[in-house]
Amino acid sequence: MTDPVPSPVPRPPAATYRLQLTPAFGFADAAALTGYLTELGVSHLYLSPILQAVPSSLHGYDVTDHSRVREEFGGARGLRELAAAGLPMITDIVPNHMTVPVPESDNRRLWELLRDGPGTAAARWFDVDWDAGPVAMPVLGDGADTGTEVVADGDALRYHDHRFPLRPGTTDLADQHYRLVPWRQGPGYRRFFDVSSLIGLRVEDPEIFDATHEVILTLIAEGVLTGLRVDHPDGLADPRGYLARLRERAQVWTVAEKILIDGERLPSDWACDGTTGYDALNMITRLFVDPAGQQSLVDTFVKHTGVTQDYDVIVYESKKQVLAQFFGVELDRLSRGEPGLREAMAELLAAMPVYRAYIVPGEEPPPESVQVIRSAAELAALRADPNAVRLAADLVLHGPPETVVRFQQACGPVMAKGVEDTALYRWYPLACLNEVGGEPDRFSVTAEEFHAFCAEMPPYGMTTLSTHDTKRSEDVRARLAVLSELPGEWAEAVAEWSARVSFDPRLDYLAWQNLMAAWPIDVERFGDYLFKAAREAKTSISWIAPDPAYEAGVRDFATRAIDECGPSVAAFTERIDRFARVNSLGQKAVQIMMPGVPDVYQGTETTDFSLVDPDNRRPVDYAYRRSLLAGPGADSWDAAKLLVTRTALALRSRLAPAASYVPLTVTGEAGDHVIAFCRGEHAVTVATRHPAGLSRRGGFTGEILALPPGRWRCLLTGEQHTGRIPLAHLLARYPVALLERE
Template sequence: MSGTGPSVGHPQQWARRGADVPTPPSSTYRLQLRPEFDFAAAADTADYLRLLGTGAAYASPMLAAASGSTHGYDVVDPTRAAPALGGERARRELSARLREVGLGLVVDIVPNHMSIADPAANQWWWDVLLHGRQSRYARCFDIDWSAGPLLVPVLGDDGDDGAGALGTLTIADDCITYYEHRFPIAEGTYEPGDNPLEVLERQHYRLVSWRRGDSELNYRRFFDVTTLAAVRVEDPGVLEATHGEVLRWALDGDVQGIRVDHPDGLSDPGEYTRRLRALFPGWIVLEKILAPGETLPASWPVDGSTGYDALREVCGVFVDDTGQGRLTLLAEGLGVPTDFTEVETECRRAVATTVLAAEVARIAALVPGVEPDRARGAVAELLGAFEVYRSYLPEGEQDWARAIARSAERRPDLAGALAVVDEGVRADPGGELARRIQQTSGMVIAKGTEDTAFYRYSRFIALNEVGGSPDRFGVTVPEFHAAAAAREASWPRSMTTLSTHDTKRSEDVRARLAVLAEVPGEFAEAVRGWTGRAGLSEPTLDLLAWQTLVGAWPIDADRLRGYLEKAAKEAKLRTSWVDPDPAFEKEVAAWPDRVLGDAGLSAEVAAFVDRVRGPGWSNALGQKLVQLLMPGVPDVYQGTELWDLSLVDPDNRRLVDYDLRRGLLERLDGGWRPPVDETGAAKLHVVATALRLRRARELTGYRPLPASGPAARHCLAFARGADQGVVVVATRLPVGLAAAGGWRDTVVPLPSGKGEWTNLLTGRTVPPTSTAGFTTAPLADVLADYPVALLMRA
């Protein structure tokens, strides 16, 4: 913890060890590690991933996590590989196996927080509870020691602020115990026979009602999760202590890249990236949510983001913007709000004043000369007014100024207090007031927008995705090309993705839902009828439920019930995690069986799904091929090389059937060209063909290829490679294309040059034609077998 001298991973050590500097992977394949899918199981996938064309396995956090963790983001010990996944020996065997087959490893790290759910499992936190601010680990956590003893919100509350729960405390094994919870007793503060409450009063912490976590917490946490305590990696010693183990793996040649979780929660993300880059010369990407038009600060020495911006662009370009009007009318007719700005503002304000009230109060206390209630009101309003998740001062001065202006416009009664906040931040952009506002704005926006508004604003949920903009109805082809060209010019090694462990629904669910924008009248008529027969009493959840049923069909009652229960609580309209409404939750829980058990109604839903399933497959293949071949380093989320109709976590962390995928891949390698059908083999064919091409050939440059002819708007095409020798063609808006009579004489231009073009998906030569000095290919021929084509010039 000294923070002095060359640390593990320091450039001097890389040079001294003769270690090779890792290069960015050609692609990644995300693996969700858990006790049921551990290091050994991951190693067993190595051969398959190599055959698929993957460049590197991309694993969820691999450090020791809380007992029973299914995701790894609740680290309890950053100094050792997760015992529940097999420990250090199994980790080394995984790395060796990946190297043996020529794959790299990208590791997900969690610098912002650690789990404190079980204090005894986290020795750093245990020591802080035991010794208070004198603990050698006190510097590791962001604790406001001036606020008194450390508050631990763990007690049950029957409306008595936890008083009854305090009466159940006991002392056993030299610990204060509360049911299964154990807390340390400082030396000299306990004698046998002492009253547990009196002993508690002598500690450096206090056990309080769980409800006080949102209003009075005196340690910074991850969003509103009181069992995840924020870590101060701005301290060089803390950075070394929390990152040393992973950097040791990297120095041994086991790590090709690092994915950094939630950088917006850090004190100074820019400085953090500079320190991390000094310790690790490999590929670094940040889980940074970028608003439309926003980019990472150019001063950050990283390779890019984890690709939510690409997800928004790729999925959006397959949405028909002409369907907006009818879907809006449907929502309005059902009583669902359609003004996204209004919904979002309300949700952010609610989050700032309730679940994140403790963070707001801590910031407000730093505002001088303003009455506390007004300071809290001004801070809460400001935190929800940013157009981006976080402003990075001084670089983000315009983002800051716009947020101040929007806050004052919305709440003119708080203009004076906002002016004081503005003056304080501008006077000291690196000070505590500025720093804490920046750290907290992302929390308010994520909780208010992603985790609340996205469940309330259910007009068209295909757009309600992390990093998405539901008020922007899709992405035009010119907008997509401009964004792709900008990524190639500025962030060519940024990750691209379509599904992650955090997405609200999988890429194939979104692809099918996108079809609804092409058949808005049919869908509206169906939903009105279904709602009249079996609608939920809360309109926004009702509309979300029907879209979810269509998007994820076929789905069993248990999966659908779990999703809807979560959606209802996240929306916080009729029930919530904190204040449940048992009667409404009972209605929601009964809905899946009610609908699926009604033979006539479920048959109607199935018939409608039959109408959109084929176009959904077309969209799914199109967006996948585009994502895999566009500028950036593409990621494939586990299992999505076949059709995947998963919903939000934990649904999307289900175990993957790799034996099925191996068998299908073997058939493909034997020459089978699968049809586009329910097996999903066509998607596997697209994924494997594209990933193998990415691994074999460096693709630079980006050139849009605008089609011409009567169906030109239904084509998205571009060229890649230094010689523009790779062409990607995808069908968009397939329902409208079929209704208009197909491609007819629509053509796509092909870059000039010698050599014939072959469609790698079919193996057939593409017959080019020359028109006015340009080489073109008829789309009716190019897309005769699949709704996508991957052309390569010999």
């Protein structure tokens, strides 16, 4: 990928550590960890959103007030005390949306908008479709008589816990700047994906940018914050313009949560230092998956689920379903009531292979963007009126600014909801590949492909293995990757478990993968995961279409699976863990030492077997990790992973930020079981791949790694090496090696 705008900071972070702040874990708790994190080897603390959100929020993306640091965390004073604890800080910011809280009066700007209408200053804050009349607020419950439950209360209207302002001088619901509609109906404003409780902001307006960023920019000017992670830039009207304005005002290291589909490049004119690392995560995962197991795993998946082996079919069906269920308002705004154009726009969105095509109104579309739109139009024309599709494509490329921007803003939500939150829960022959930005039908990459990817990486972008948004943690994926090497044994195990406990074929196979890979896991956590997975898949239930009987069946399945198959699942997990440990240590060493700024998600310096949120935001046992850091030896998986993490972070801190990346040659019949590279002239990383297959071959025998000239010391074992070294010797104690030139 082409380098983004070079970093203006003399030296970006060497490594970051992401903390998920909650009302129970605030700034003071984070400050108590700075000594441990410094000893671990990170250079910067990376915080989840810090501005005032819904008081009970466990994630912070539901901002209610940009003028305050979140009180539940300790407020501005607590944040400054955390900064004084010694670690420079980066924070996650949310420019795309605010929350529609309950009661709605908790968002002052939203309250003003609803009370005073389109003529008020607050109306400039939010992306509202006033052309459609009073803004639709989807809050009414099921039932024909729900409107009768709306009651006047002083200068407001109440509906259960909701509270809405009365327009001055009125008393009737019909006279307001808003209208209450059923909760399943689309709102009269741009929202975040399909979440009606998050309302889109218009940060393209300089005054709104200033108001929503004042606190953050002040904290940067004071040196309290030294870097930014920008959430969901694809949702903005003008991501390029937003990032340029942000960089002009904040000369700090900045990464964007931009999801790149395989082969896609970050726009070179975006004023940021790279992405938040999902592209790196997916490449690393594929590196440890054996392509030989692909067809067997697909066959097993199809046998148990009855789902087609054609992933593209599932993606298309999923996109069309979410377009029909969730994005009617967006399609209406794009087509303005023309049925033929509406269908064409829907098919064009369903055919889009990426989250955004980067077309700016008034500018000639880049050739890459034109190619994306035209290719999508060719596919869409097979499913809708070709003339209407041609018109839709022309409007998207050269039409009115409103259409160009709206289409760009719709692409991301359709990809996210159609693929991330639907298709990936329907098509999962090997679930470790089902990650944000991942393509689960692309099973693996060769060492050469990985080297080529690293050679093009921007030097200051973030890399990661686990985040608050990953579908499963890195060690869950490390276990699942082993299945690609043992597809026959896996098929036998699943057949045995399925014969004993079954529920829904479209869910069961996903359940067995995650039960094994997250083992040990209690019934509540496992049941919660399956409940979310079933709702995301939308094949039997969904978030908007519950079914109490089915949901009870999910809980019953979770209980029976653990009670009746738990011992067998545990035995299978123990069988693969000697190989999963190799993957776990290997991917950690590779991630920290490859180009980019490595991030360690909270707790993943040791093993972490978490599933999708909120499971991956559970409290971390730092007392245990402190004891491991202080203790001798590395016999357990936890201790070994902590050793590799700490050692790699220390080595990385001694490298230049943009140190060169040079692949190293491994000779011998088992050479494809290794990934090896040199950073700069001082650091070599070696990691074992496909360990089960290597074990069947009898391990390394005559394979040789040619080290660069000089004397090298393995930081994990203390041994010294020069020249050509047998891998059987280099990797005798650990499946990875971290070497530094003496």
